[in-house]
Amino acid sequence: MEEFESDEEILQFAIGRETSSYQFYTDLAQEMENPMMKLLFENFAKEELRHKAMLELELMKRGLVVPEPVDTDDLDQTDVMVAIDPETGVDYKNALVLAINKEEKSFRLYIELAAMVKDKNSRETLLSLAQDEAKHELQFEIEYGAVTKGK
Amino acid sequence: MEEFKGDEDILKFAIEREKQANRFYVALAKRVADDEMREVFEVLAGDEVEHKAKLELEVMKTGRVVVSQKDAKRFDPYPLGDTESMLHMDFKSALAIAIDKENGSFRLYADWFATARDEQQREILLSLAQEEAKHKARLEIEYEMLIKNQ
Numbered sequence: 001m002e003e004f005e006s007d008e009e010i011l012q013f014a015i016g017r018e019t020s021s022y023q024f025y026t027d028l029a030q031e032m033e034n035p036m037m038k039l040l041f042e043n044f045a046k047e048e049l050r051h052k053a054m055l056e057l058e059l060m061k062r063g064l065v066v067p068e069p070v071d072t073d074d075l076d077q078t079d080v081m082v083a084i085d086p087e088t089g090v091d092y093k094n095a096l097v098l099a100i101n102k103e104e105k106s107f108r109l110y111i112e113l114a115a116m117v118k119d120k121n122s123r124e125t126l127l128s129l130a131q132d133e134a135k136h137e138l139q140f141e142i143e144y145g146a147v148t149k150g151k
Numbered sequence: 152m153e154e155f156k157g158d159e160d161i162l163k164f165a166i167e168r169e170k171q172a173n174r175f176y177v178a179l180a181k182r183v184a185d186d187e188m189r190e191v192f193e194v195l196a197g198d199e200v201e202h203k204a205k206l207e208l209e210v211m212k213t214g215r216v217v218v219s220q221k222d223a224k225r226f227d228p229y230p231l232g233d234t235e236s237m238l239h240m241d242f243k244s245a246l247a248i249a250i251d252k253e254n255g256s257f258r259l260y261a262d263w264f265a266t267a268r269d270e271q272q273r274e275i276l277l278s279l280a281q282e283e284a285k286h287k288a289r290l291e292i293e294y295e296m297l298i299k300n301q
Binding site for chain 1: 254257265281284289291
């Protein structure tokens with residue numbers, strides 16, 4: 001787990017994470033040919049943008065300017081992100097598995113960040129985001145169950 | 152979490168809380184007419200039993216015997232409320248109460264995680280927090296569907 005020196009650093013890290021998640025779902029949406037499947041991932045991409053806005057608000061409450069997006073490639077995220085293979089692409093079922101794994105890791109990350117942050121309001125925001133990610137994971141699991149049951 | 156006198160105290164408290172949650176879902180499952188909904192509550196009731204077993208294992212790892220903490224409510228930062236009276240509510244209200252209960256349980260484990268130092272224990276708390284968060288999400292989905300169909 002990354003070492004942080006302040007609450008601001010934690011929030012900035014989380015903002016970078018949400019930016020990556022937004023990109024992840026946007027990429028998955030682009031991989032889908034079926035409009036309903038595309039829409040599902042587009043909606044989740046929007047959710048991650050909403051999370052990013054919540055985190056940015058926490059920074060703004062402190063009188064800080066929202067920074068340029070963190071280059072998440074510079075962060076140690078090997079345990080929190082999953083990647084789409086650009087060569088082979090991804091089918092819907094595998095996309096759902098990737099999404100489930102991603103949401104599980106996001107949940108863990110937010111619980112860990114909430115344990116580190118000192119400000120009560122920021123902690124509340126991070127815990128609320130953790131719950132959102134758990135809900136996303138469940139929604140993907142339900143969808144995965146429906147897809148595999150139908151086959 | 153300063154109300155607790157160490158991990159053992161928290162463990163006993165959490166075990167009692169899981170028992171209450173199990174009783175709540177078992178009673179709710181008996182009340183509902185819809186088969187699918189009954190199954191949801193039965194699964195949730197079963198999950199709470201599994202949570203209790205995980206916590207009891209943690210107690211046993213310390214070489215202690217698992218005993219009930221009857222005065223658990225005294226310490227509760229996220230009270231579960233009076234389960235008996237909740238069961239006489241209409242279904243929508245019962246669902247709303249269940250969502251609150253799961254939120255409280257999630258917060259309890261997340262708070263505890265923040266103070267726990269033992270790596271294995273942290274993993275268990277994280278997994279319990281996640282399951283409670285998913286229970287809450289499951290109930291929210293049912294609640295939203297109920298509102299939509301009204």
